[in-house]
Amino acid sequence: MGRIAYVNGRFVPHGQAVVHIEDRGYQLADAVYEVWSLFDGRLADADGHFARLERSLAELAIAMPMSRRALTLVLREAVRRNRVSDGILYLQISRGVAPRDHAFPNPGVRPSVVITVKSLARAAVEAKAAKGVSVVTTSENRWGRCDIKTVGLLPNVLAKQKAKEAGASEAWFVDDLGFVTEGASSNAWIVDSDGRLRTRDTNANILRGITRHTLLRVIAEQGLEVDERPFTPAEATAAKEAFITGAGALVLPVIAVDGRKVGDGAPGPLATKLRRLYIERARAGAV
Ligand SMILES: Cc1ncc(COP(=O)(O)O)c(C=O)c1O
Numbered sequence: 594m595g596r597i598a599y600v601n602g603r604f605v606p607h608g609q610a611v612v613h614i615e616d617r618g619y620q621l622a623d624a625v626y627e628v629w630s631l632f633d634g635r636l637a638d639a640d641g642h643f644a645r646l647e648r649s650l651a652e653l654a655i656a657m658p659m660s661r662r663a664l665t666l667v668l669r670e671a672v673r674r675n676r677v678s679d680g681i682l683y684l685q686i687s688r689g690v691a692p693r694d695h696a697f698p699n700p701g702v703r704p705s706v707v708i709t710v711k712s713l714a715r716a717a718v719e720a721k722a723a724k725g726v727s728v729v730t731t732s733e734n735r736w737g738r739c740d741i742k743t744v745g746l747l748p749n750v751l752a753k754q755k756a757k758e759a760g761a762s763e764a765w766f767v768d769d770l771g772f773v774t775e776g777a778s779s780n781a782w783i784v785d786s787d788g789r790l791r792t793r794d795t796n797a798n799i800l801r802g803i804t805r806h807t808l809l810r811v812i813a814e815q816g817l818e819v820d821e822r823p824f825t826p827a828e829a830t831a832a833k834e835a836f837i838t839g840a841g842a843l844v845l846p847v848i849a850v851d852g853r854k855v856g857d858g859a860p861g862p863l864a865t866k867l868r869r870l871y872i873e874r875a876r877a878g879a880v
Pocket residue numbers: 628775776777778779780800801802803804805838839840841
């Protein structure tokens with residue numbers, strides 16, 4: 594059975610799923626998106642992702658195309674039709690289709706909604722996590738509203754390509770003061786040389802990761818503390834451990850930064866444990 598996509602009220606074969614050439618998402622990146630990880634065919638961290646979606650839309654004055662309840666039903670139906678158990682659901686909402694003009698269409702148009710679902714081979718994902726991944730660093734060059742999850746991802750695209758060409762999986766943006774902001778599609782963490790968990794605070798110009806948020810709760814339940822304070826790439830390579838979080842990565846150990854080992858160059862025990870605890874929590878809470 595082939596993949597099925599959702600486009601503006603219709604479920605269609607993936608290969609025939611199209612939007613209009615004057616969709617503002619396509620022409621102007623005037624669109625937001627969300628990504629849910631799927632466990633047992635259910636949406637992980639559902640409320641957090643819905644809340645961030647609503648916030649991203651509100652910040653850009655794009656209307657929520659339907660109620661959260663109705664959207665939940667559509668997302669679930671997309672998962673069901675694709676018969677996906679473990680995987681990823683992608684939702685994109687653009688301001689809609691209108692003759693090309695930078696300013697908002699007046700009168701307004703209906704937002705466009707696109708949903709795709711893909712399966713992930715859990716065994717391959719776990720094998721990757723057991724090996725850990727490398728990251729490279731790159732200069733922060735994004736706009737000032739990285740808290741909004743827009744499809745304007747060109748700096749992230751270029752950063753990921755740089756990582757790929759270096760044989761790495763992720764790129765960490767580094768700001769003018771020399772501190773890591775976040776990854777191209779993940780939040781960045783270390784267990785510093787004093788053994789303290791550290792990650793950038795969300796007052797910085799970063800995406801407020803939902804996986805990050807849930808993991809903070811998991812960590813608190815373990816009686817551990819997190820220092821929401823920036824770190825440099827040098828502190829990352831001097832750290833005991835490093836890892837990234839995101840709906841795709843979940844909690845993924847980082848074993849090298851710019852070719853320099855983190856710790857002994859193998860996934861750290863705390864990152865490995867937090868990955869297990871996060872997955873348990875996400876699976877149990879998925880809806
Ligand atoms: C730039 C960026 N930071 C962080 C994240 C992690 O966010 P979440 O945990 O909500 O997936 C993502 C996820 O795609 C991202 O694109």
